[in-house]
Amino acid sequence: MTRLTNLTPAEKKFIDDAIAAAERAAGKKLNQPNRHIVLNRARAQIESQRYADRQRALREDERQQS
Secondary structure, three states, rough: OOOOOOOOOOHHHHHHHHHHHHHHHHHHOOHHHHHHHHHHHHHHHHHHHHHHHHHHHHOOOOHHHO
């Protein structure tokens, strides 16, 4: 997985919310390994959503052309 370099404000908020939710679930601040696990999972979800959006746009373009 490559590092996401340009995040939209909504994606940044998604990552912050994921960290906050994990800290609430743990009842304390996350240590570094657990924080990295949460960050990697959130980034993977963002990449997956970007891929789904690209595929949806391609299908929409194909539909418009036919």
